Amino acid sequence: MNVLHYEEKIQPELGEFVNNVGIGLDAAIVAATNTSIAKKKLNKYKMGSLAYIFSLAQTLFHQKFFPISVDVNGQNATFSRAFLCTVTNHPYFGGGVPIAPTADPTVNNMDLVILERISFIKILGLIILLIQKKHLRSKYIYHVVSDKIRIRSTSAQQGQADGEVLGIRPYDITFTTTQRNFWFHPHQ
Numbered sequence: 001m002n003v004l005h006y007e008e009k010i011q012p013e014l015g016e017f018v019n020n021v022g023i024g025l026d027a028a029i030v031a032a033t034n035t036s037i038a039k040k041k042l043n044k045y046k047m048g049s050l051a052y053i054f055s056l057a058q059t060l061f062h063q064k065f066f067p068i069s070v071d072v073n074g075q076n077a078t079f080s081r082a083f084l085c086t087v088t089n090h091p092y093f094g095g096g097v098p099i100a101p102t103a104d105p106t107v108n109n110m111d112l113v114i115l116e117r118i119s120f121i122k123i124l125g126l127i128i129l130l131i132q133k134k135h136l137r138s139k140y141i142y143h144v145v146s147d148k149i150r151i152r153s154t155s156a157q158q159g160q161a162d163g164e165v166l167g168i169r170p171y172d173i174t175f176t177t178t179q180r181n182f183w184f185h186p187h188q
Contacts, residue, residue, distance in 0.1 A: 009172040020088035027160035065117035066155040083117040101133040114142040150174045
């Protein structure tokens with residue numbers, strides 16, 4: 001299975017993750033969900049993923065855009081109004097949201113998905129495309145696949161790795177891939 005490795009240069013930090021790392025909206029949703037009373041109550045009924053919907057509604061209006069720069073496949077791209085930035089090797093995050101439907105954890109690469117801040121009406125349209133797994137075709141989405149990605153954000157933003165809060169800070173983070181063997185034990 002493909003595991004993603006990251007190296008953070010601003011706060012010297014190395015780590016690995018299985019699914020995704022996000023900066024911006026998805027990380028703010030994770031932070032809000034992880035501290036929400038709703039998640040604790042919904043988890044009792046095995047409906048904890050619904051807490052992400054409540055957090056999305058709460059966070060969507062408060063998340064500000066931020067500048068980031070990305071180096072991928074020898075190319076640099078800058079975004080002055082980034083709203084969501086996710087590196088993933090898995091199609092889904094946060095309760096089954098298909099952020100990168102074409103991502104495959106068995107392939108030695110990762111997907112980068114960036115959304116710049118757009119109007120609320122356009123976000124609603126994008127959510128409909130997201131549900132249909134057609135959002136990557138939108139002109140509002142930057143999507144690229146690579147085996148090495150570097151993201152720099154001088155603006156302090158919320159970050160998350162596999163649903164664990166990384167904190168609010170600037171980032172200079174490089175992602176690479178590595179293969180790991182996993183042993184799965186079926187439930188009996």
